[in-house]
Amino acid sequence: CRDTSGLLPVLGRDVTVPLVTGGEVTYAALDYAASAPALQRVWDDVAAYAPYYGSVHRGAGYLSQLSTELFENARRTVAGFLGCRAEDQVVFTRSTTDSLNLLARALPAGCQVFVFETEHHASLLPWRDARVTCLDAPRTPRQAVETLERALADRDCGGPALVCVTGASNVTGELWPVRQLAAAAHAHGARIVLDAAQLAPHHPVDVTDLDVDWVAFSGHKLYAPFGCGVLAGRADWLRAAEPYLAGGGASRSVTRSSEGTVDVEWHENAARHEAGSPNVIGAHSIASACKALTETGWDTLVAREQHLIRTVSEGLAQIPEVRILSLFGDDAPRVGVISFVVAGWSSAHLAAALSAEYGIGVRDGLFCAHPLVRTLLGGDPQTPGGCGAPAAASGGKSLNAIRVSFGAGTPDEHVVRFVDAVR
Ligand code: PMP
Secondary structure (H helix, E strand, O other): OOOOHHHOOEOOOOOEEEOOOOOEEEOEEOEOOOOOOOEHHHHHHHHHHHHHOOOOOOOOOHHHHHHHHHHHHHHHHHHHHOOOOOOEEEEEEOOHHHHHHHHHHOOOOOOEEEEEOOOOHHHHOOOOOOEEEEEOOOOOHHHHHHHHHHHHHHOOOOOOEEEEEEOEOOOOOEEOOHHHHHHHHHHOOOEEEEEOOOOOOOOOOOHHHHOOOEEEEEHHHOOOOOOOEEEEEEHHHHHHOOOOOOOOOOEEEEEEOOOOOEEEEEOOOHHHHOOOOOOHHHHHHHHHHHHHHHHHOHHHHHHHHHHHHHHHHHHHHOOOOEEEOOOOOOOOOEOOEEEEEEOOOOHHHHHHHHHHHHOEEOEEEOOOOHHHHHHHOOOOOOOOOOOOOOHHHHOOOOOOEEEEEOOOOOOHHHHHHHHHHHO
């Protein structure tokens, strides 16, 4: 697979960093799962628009009109990118975490929520006001579907229910059987929200094709900057819910009654949950990244990423001390996210050495998925414990892992340097 990293260039390709061993080296950003570098194209689009930006839905001036149009166009672009149905809403939020918290606030009364223990905390924790059933980590995609089916069959019938599931794990990179889980949810009268924070940057996500009710993702993992995310999907629960934030923009009309109370009529469209001045730069950046990914073509992007995955996984497999973490088996389909431990090494020390001696940026820890990483490390998902403890403190057993992650714009040299450095 030829090196197509230049097809969709990212920022920071020429950044050099000092090494403790002397000299400097170009930085190898291999922590895309935390935040991917922004695309050059996104930067250019934002730079072209920046002199013209103005308030959205809050001004009569030309630039304000232009910005309003740009913001609403961005919404349409995202709807197209996600294959939204005509009746869906696209709400701009701050991030995946924000999107899922918004949905949690929009649950109908008595809603039961089903999540696997393997979820990122952003999918695991927002449902505090609902009855939550936390499902065991499955060991095959089929087991995931069977586990969900059993849990849904056992639930109190009749009431509303929501399944929240990740499309690609931020720890193992493994793909989850979203279409089958959606079919299982719907067969039992439940709805499903897809956490696509790690899936959307690596694979096409089509809500109609997958038949999911909502999808959430973050701009900063989809090659756009921080501060903007998306919740897209069914309008009915969103329309019926109290606004996520109360304030200007969410309200159609506000009056003071003769009894001295404040009466509000809220919008019924996405603006209901977008109170405050909208982040037009963020929305424009996300739309720009969506267009760039679509125009480059998913086939090209996926083929290139699979080549990088093979280079890393085959390289690591040749190092006897390395154990790659997986739920579904080493050969399970995954995106460019790979976590591992190295016998005899603290993950924190190894990650620090990769940075200081090789200019490679990876992440170590429990990756905001504590129960999953504990399960994968052979520990108990129910035992609390922090990140970063050295292996010696646990009798040589790793308490955390290292994660390497990559995607569009990653050159071969970065992953080759990484494998050599670990070796
Ligand atoms: N879900 C998954 C699977 C993630 O990987 C992340 C980020 N690591 C999130 C949700 C939360 O994203 P954000 O921090 O942008 O809200």
